[in-house]
Amino acid sequence: MSISNITVFKPSVLTLIGIPGLESVQCWIGIPFCIMYLIAMIGNSLLLIIIKLEPSLHEPMYIFLGMLGVTDIALLTSTVPKMLGIFWFHVPEIYFDSCLLQMWLIHTFQGTESGILLAMALDRYVAICYPLRHAAIFTPHLISQIAAAVTLRAAILVAPCLVLIKSRLQFYHTTVVSHSYCEHMAIVKLAAGNIQVNKIYGLFVAFNIAVFDLSFITLSYVQIFITVFRLPQKEARLKAFNTCVAHICVFLQFYILAFFSFFAHRFGSHIPTFIHILISSIYLLVPPFLNPLVYGAKTKQIRIQMVKMFSS
Numbered sequence: 658m659s660i661s662n663i664t665v666f667k668p669s670v671l672t673l674i675g676i677p678g679l680e681s682v683q684c685w686i687g688i689p690f691c692i693m694y695l696i697a698m699i700g701n702s703l704l705l706i707i708i709k710l711e712p713s714l715h716e717p718m719y720i721f722l723g724m725l726g727v728t729d730i731a732l733l734t735s736t737v738p739k740m741l742g743i744f745w746f747h748v749p750e751i752y753f754d755s756c757l758l759q760m761w762l763i764h765t766f767q768g769t770e771s772g773i774l775l776a777m778a779l780d781r782y783v784a785i786c787y788p789l790r791h792a793a794i795f796t797p798h799l800i801s802q803i804a805a806a807v808t809l810r811a812a813i814l815v816a817p818c819l820v821l822i823k824s825r826l827q828f829y830h831t832t833v834v835s836h837s838y839c840e841h842m843a844i845v846k847l848a849a850g851n852i853q854v855n856k857i858y859g860l861f862v863a864f865n866i867a868v869f870d871l872s873f874i875t876l877s878y879v880q881i882f883i884t885v886f887r888l889p890q891k892e893a894r895l896k897a898f899n900t901c902v903a904h905i906c907v908f909l910q911f912y913i914l915a916f917f918s919f920f921a922h923r924f925g926s927h928i929p930t931f932i933h934i935l936i937s938s939i940y941l942l943v944p945p946f947l948n949p950l951v952y953g954a955k956t957k958q959i960r961i962q963m964v965k966m967f968s969s
Contacts, residue, residue: 671752673756736941
């Protein structure tokens with residue numbers, strides 16, 4: 658119901674326009690997006706099958722990798738089909754409540770992925786710095802608790818974002834979202850009222866998840882490298898370092914893209930909108946796309962099982 662010529666009261670439908678300024682070429686942009694989506698879905702599914710079927714891979718590192726694969730598949734499923742619908746079939750409308758649900762799912766899965774990356778870093782820290790105690794510390798019970806904790810942490814922290822939008826933001830300047838998916842700040846910026854509380858809570862969630870996790874990941878790898886460089890044998894140093902390379906590649910691409918997307922929404926007024934939205938959209942695809950490729954290429958055990966699967 659429109660209460661004036663410039664505001665809309667509690668809209669029931671929003672319009673996602675995709676990538677602002679590139680509407681005329683979105684059908685072509687959708688092609689690499691679809692290819693990355695298919696490769697990511699197939700790659701993560703194969704990774705899960707290999708880890709499930711091969712008993713030798715039922716170790717903490719590979720179990721966490723399987724959790725990462727499940728999270729990536731869930732993240733892609735909640736975003737990419739709608740994105741391709743906008744690019745290819747010109748179906749930009751989305752119900753307001755569905756948009757909020759998508760927003761909650763996206764940020765929950767991203768927070769869960771960050772927590773799993775932290776768990777993987779701690780696993781490598783214990784395995785390299787305290788190898789004799791690794792099996793006693795990372796028991797199946799502890800791994801289950803970690804999985805539940807990182808999922809609940811993300812879900813509970815993100816949920817108030819929905820409550821604050823539904824309860825505080827009643828009037829909106831427009832129902833057109835300049836984005837290809839429902840992102841928290843993209844929705845909040847549509848509101849005609851005071852959005853300071855929403856922005857502050859968004860920062861609180863981001864720093865509680867990303868900054869906390871990244872700090873402990875960094876500390877873990879500092880300790881790992883100190884231990885590795887103290888090893889007397891060159892072969893042992895190379896082997897330990899090689900096991901960490903895949904993890905470091907995944908951490909870097911995840912957090913670099915995450916921080917760019919986060920800060921561009923809040924402080925990137927000088928960044929062209931199409932660049933910001935394009936990179937934010939790529940950010941949803943790149944980690945799930947690269948994770949199975951990086952781990953498949955750098956992890957010997959997964960490589961061997963992959964060759965066995967295809968050769969049989």
